[in-house]
Amino acid sequence: MSRARLLPGTVTALLAVALAGCAGWGGGGGGSGGANSIDVLMVNNPQMIDLQRLTADHFTKQTGITVNFTVLPENDVRDKISQEFSSQAGQYDIASLSNFEIPIYAKSKWIAPLDGYVGADTAFDQADILKPMTQSLTADDGKLYGEPFYGESSFLMYRKDVLDAQGITMPAKPTWQQVADIAAQVDGKQPGMAGICLRGQPGWGQIFAPLTTVVNTFGGTWFDAGWNARVDAPEFRQATQFYVDLVRAHGETGAPQAGFTECLNNLIQGNVAMWYDATSAAGSLEAADSPVKGKIGYAAAPVVRTPASGWLYAWSWSIQQASEKKDNAWKFISWASSKQYEQLVGERIGWSSVPAGKRSSTYTNQEYLKVASAFAAPTRDAIAGADPRNPGVQPRPALGIQFVDIPEFTDLGTQASQYVSSAIAGQMSVTEALDRGQRLAEDVAERYKSRAEG
């Protein structure tokens, strides 16, 4: 064989391999091109994994629509969704978005309005969705762009047995000063148990979720109505100083790295007596295999100057504008966010795993209340009391309680959070941290001011 004969042979062999191959191995029988299949991009939270497990046997069986999922951790899924939706690539029909992204994406026309589907689908019963949820998923144009899968607010969780042993009673609506006093009293009373767990991990969605609600109730805000940065204002400073002092004096070990998961572990393993965080944590605390099941009390989010200070967050479904299968996509959303799906999870997986916090009917369901009686009412009250348009003591320029609903906030919040986290680690003073945060916030404010003037 000569060199000339070797080459064509190789090329032919390669082409044969190439032509025999298909696009890939995923996507089940239908593949992503199939007319009767939809593609869903969603965050890896336990509720979503339950949904993934139940879809084939229930949704697909009923409707004949195959659902292909991509599941990613929170930060990755945000990156991927913004990449996918900003380019309108059309690879995914549905994505899990939060009430932070939905109004922003709606403004850019990356997601489709749902009013038409909601109106035609009476079984879905939009009136049953809790009002603050609907409100926070409605964009400035008055149209609805998302349906909540599960919602949460924030509240205070505490070990009843530990407080009882010290003769302490938790008020139903405590103030932050009362919480700090109780933290000091119970700190170290049981071996290895700190007073309170508060997030210290950098990230706009980590430390600044609880901290911004503390700032709100101390009378502070990121921006005033005229887009002036207020991060170095006395109220913001006072709130942050309080938070940092509390977690440094009576908080968990490793606080600068502690996020939601770390604090959840701390409370479950008896390393802390109290925890201020998401209402959705209660499901894990009261799960059948939880060592603290039945020992936890729930009180409203602590306040100072506002009547309530719980946040509002909802992982929700939105349909990509470029999707060619919007009707099937709505069928999936309508099923996943329905009352029947909650019933299904309750029966198949357990009532403490129900994706709750979005429908008022959930809180009259006797089977759910049997399991969730300890935290159902505090959760519902916290969500109902949340006002995304007016969370503090002054008018705001944008939606949002624990965030400012502008695209720049993710960077601003995350960068500023690095400084506050350093303050918790003792590497920087709170004043210095907030001065730096102020400079970042001023940059953002400048853009909005010039836009308002121009």
Place this chain on the structure above:
Amino acid sequence: MSITDTAPVAATRDERGRPVKKRREGANVWLSLLAWVVGILFVLPVVWMVLTSFHSEANAAQNPPAVLAPLTLEGYREFFSGGASPWPPLLNSLTASIISTLFVLLLSFPAAYALSIKPVKKWTDVLFFFLSTKMLPVVAGLLPLYLFAQNTGLLDNIWLLIVFYTAMNLPIAVWMMRSFLSEVPVEMLEAAAMDGANLTKTLRSVIAPVVMPGIAATALICFIFSWNELLFARVLTATVAETAPVFLTSFVTSQGLFLAQLCAAAFVVSLPVLVAGFAAQDKLVQGLSLGSVK
């Protein structure tokens, strides 16, 4: 599959026939101890990962770590029969890695031949141009490639990854192959030519056996790079062409425990590379020490 190299025998006498002093042996002991310590330090994270994968989620999340916690297969059960099937992403990774490695070998061997045995004019410049593409940060090309894939309808297609992986690994492979081929003694080629062997015969019977360890080492490196690639795979695939590293990240959650499951998944995903490396062990030791012909 044993290593065929013979270990160096410590000399007991120096070149003048006098016994070597004991101090030397002491230094050798310390050196081999150091080698062992460094080796163990490198393998420790892998051992830790494997150990954690056999723990329960609660034990895996404990701080300080519970090394002696009871072992369980829960993590593996969860990986294989949990939410999504791991087989499509594993098969996608296998497809992309094997096919791109084959392409790389087919393309780099002739290129290396033209750069070492029968060098083209200005072959050093050619070699440098090859490598210069590796100097561009991969992420810098990501957006153009994404837009290209979107406009050509190639998003979420495993063949796009195969082409990219081939292109990414080609420069390294050409360099490696060139260094192996350049070690083939000219005398051997001349002898083959004298005996009347044509190019194919020379390649197959003279060059191939000599550079086989080099080819094996190159193939393994390319396979490992393609198998572990995350950036392109994450950006350019969706539900159909998802590869194993992307699937691996899906075990990380910000709500709830995941360490044991993630370690189990990571161990399963690293198995093919471990197996390939083990199978090619003797070739690798020769190939990677760049002494295949000595």
